[in-house]
Amino acid sequence: MSFLCKQRGGHDQHGVVQTDQNIACCAAKFPDLICRPVSVQFVTPTKIAMFELIEINGEIKLVDERHYHLVAASDITADDLVSYRKLAKC
Numbered sequence: 001m002s003f004l005c006k007q008r009g010g011h012d013q014h015g016v017v018q019t020d021q022n023i024a025c026c027a028a029k030f031p032d033l034i035c036r037p038v039s040v041q042f043v044t045p046t047k048i049a050m051f052e053l054i055e056i057n058g059e060i061k062l063v064d065e066r067h068y069h070l071v072a073a074s075d076i077t078a079d080d081l082v083s084y085r086k087l088a089k090c
Contacts, residue, residue, distance in 0.1 A: 019037055036052060037052070047070065050068065051063075
């Protein structure tokens with residue numbers, strides 16, 4: 001699946017050109033590291049979509065897409081934190 005463009009928020013567009021520039025910047029500044037480009041888009045004021053991207057043969061492709069509901073820190077329980085730690089180990 002190709003990643004052509006996604007809304008960043010408001011009416012801004014995050015497109016292939018910006019992603020290409022970000023990948024090139026990473027390669028120039030951090031040549032020994034592996035670049036894992038991500039993009040974030042607000043879906044609603046309290047929900048975001050995060051995209052992991054990859055460049056293959058000059059094309060930007062979507063690797064993964066996940067959606068998250070934003071909450072106040074005070075709404076996160078101790079049980080939630082335990083669950084998040086378990087997920088992080090996978």
